[in-house]
Amino acid sequence: MNKKVMCISAFVALVTTIGFAQKEDSLSVNQLNEVVISDTKFAQSKEKSGKVITKISAEELQKKSGQSLATILSSVAGIEINGNQSANGKNLGYYIRGGKNQQVLILIDGNPVTDASGISFEYDLRLLPIDQVESIEIMKGAASTLYGTGAATAVINITLKKSSQKPIQGNAYLNIGSNNTAKDSKVNGQDFNQGFSVNGTLNKITYVAAINSTETNGMSQIANPNDEIDYEADRFSRLNYRAKIGIAVSQKISLDLFGNYDQLKNDYDLTFDNTGFNDSSSNKTHSEQFRLGFSPKYKFNKGELVLHSSFTKLQRGYNEWNLFSSTIDTSLYESRNVNLDLFGKYKFNNNFFLVLGSNYQFYDMMSETPYGSIAKENTKFNAIDGYFTGVYSSNFGLNINLGSRINIHSEYGNQIVYNVNPSFSFGKDKVIKLLASFSTAYVTPSLYQLYSEYGNLELVPEQNQTIEAGFEIALLDKKMRFNAVAFHREQTDSFGFFFDEVTYESYYINIDGTNKAKGVETEFNYMISNKIKLNANYTFTQVDEALNRLIAKHKGNVSLDITPIKRSLVNLNYQYVDGRLDAFFDGNTYETIQAKLGSYQLLNALLQYELVKSRLTIFGNVTNIFNEDFIENTGYSTRGRNFKLGLSIYL
Secondary structure, eight states: OOHHHHHHHHHHHHHHHHTTSSOOOOOOOOOTTOEEOTTTSSOEEGGGOSSOOEEEOHHHHHTTTTOOHHHHHTTSTTEEEETTTSOTTSOOEEEETTBOGGGEEEEETTEEEOOTTSTTOOOOGGGSOGGGEEEEEEEESOOHHHHOTTTTSEEEEEEEOOOOSSSOEEEEEEEEEOOOOTTOOOOSOOEEEEEEEEEEEETTEEEEEEEEEEEEOSOOSBOOSSTTOOOOOOOEEEEEEEEEEEEEOSSSEEEEEEEEEEEEEEEOOOOBTTBOTTOOTTOEEEEEEEEEEEEEEEEETTEEEEEEEEEEEEEEEEEEEETTTTEEEEEEEEEEEEEEEEEEEEEOSSSEEEEEEEEEEEEEEEEEETTEEEOGGGSEEEEEEEEEEEEEEOTTSEEEEEEEEEEEETTTEEEEEEEEEEEEEESGGGOEEEEEEEEEEEEOOOHHHHHSTTOOTTOOOEEEEEEEEEEEEEETTTTEEEEEEEEEEEEEEEEEEEEOTTTOOEEEEEEEEEEEEEEEEEEEEEEEETTEEEEEEEEEEEEOGGGOSSOOSEEEEEEEEEOSSTTEEEEEEEEEEOOEEEEEEETTTTEEEEEEEOOEEEEEEEEEEEEETTTEEEEEEEESTTOOOOOSSTTBOOOOSEEEEEEEEEO
């Protein structure tokens, strides 16, 4: 264990000895008046939303102790985070409604996050530890009207933990677990996750400070092709620092300032012909992310005015062993992003309010690789968008959400997107809701796709449109809830790659034609008794051949929460993932070969007990109980049966 882990572990042990000095605020969450923000950018009751928005509350996150953010998201209806069952250093793929990484927008505290130097303009969820997350909202469907580029198949809105109302409150935690494939049976600690936070409220000032460290080893990213070959283990290391200060200038004016530093270091290997090509201890990657921002808010009698602003700088470096020259190749990527989103809500009366906003985004990047360099002076663009959303809520159950956005881009010009989202609630206490929507979205070409050695300045944005229809029903005094949504999505001008076999010329292109995806997403929740709760979901997805890679046609999750005695929790979770198509490159024929991956089933269990009320909680979990040996991604390892123990101390 390195010095960083030892220092943080020592601090956790120290906090344990003083952890009973103060009592923590209650962690209970009021579920009766649940609010969502994703479909209007302002809080409103879930019943008035015209979307089925999945919200993972702080209470629900506690029931998933020891799981990663990617694994938790992958249990939500309609979402598959490929790589969440692999080694921690494995790149993640986001598959939602037939779309992939570039079509999923991720927000952290209202600010869009992305790696502007990446080919797909995506955000790496590995950068964010789940321990710093307060809640998550997932809104599926085209949502560029409110959120701009990338919001084509889903918006994942992550809210980080907030400050307590007490002058000072603290939390420390330590998790230790195994890190095995199905062929291993090591029980010694190979997976360490630890951290602490301090937060509180002093007069008109709120504050949060947190640190997290994660270290894993003992598992190779690439799968052993047979028992005679044993690839070396690949280390994964993550360090996160977070600070936030809020100032209540007056009853109407407040200001939040934040800063984040995130660091990843991990070994990696490459697969080639579905083998361990270039398995070398020299292959290492290092990422650093700096995020700064502030968010002032002004409340007035008829509404509220908000500014979300952020600056992000991200660096990625690679050292890779070159088999042909017997040297180490180095690559460096760096990107910067500025986001300013000014929006306001004006409430005309109890039935109608209007959201108006203006969004400015700037991106640039540079890269230095063995194959060439890209200067940031020549690799940049900006966009200025104006948008509006009107929300009407009648007294008899009709709700209408409609809006539009104009995107003014420095590279490809202008375009307009829009959405229409009616819903109708009826029955006693409005327990039945019918909903429908038609919305459009766009995906901006990335800086790499425009300006790299394979760039094409003639690229235009990918266009998406989604039609949805469904219902949501609450029965037995809202102890039972069921929803189902059917969707049909079309995308045009998709990004592809052209290669001329004669001239060897290659560059990015817009692909002609329309690709389609359709399906059904369902969720079922039933509070069987005060001690037993059942959650289940099922997703059916059917896509055109061009989209059909690593997308399961059928996927289901069932979770059972049991409270056998006071202050305890037993959680059983079952997941089924249908067979999928994958592809790998054949070095002998220089062709891409399709591979059919089999279906798999996972059963996980968690036991959690509040040893000292509101002060000390312990847990133990076991994942993949039956040690199923399956393939999540061709050529890469997957986790077998693993154990984890942990504790959380609250000051």
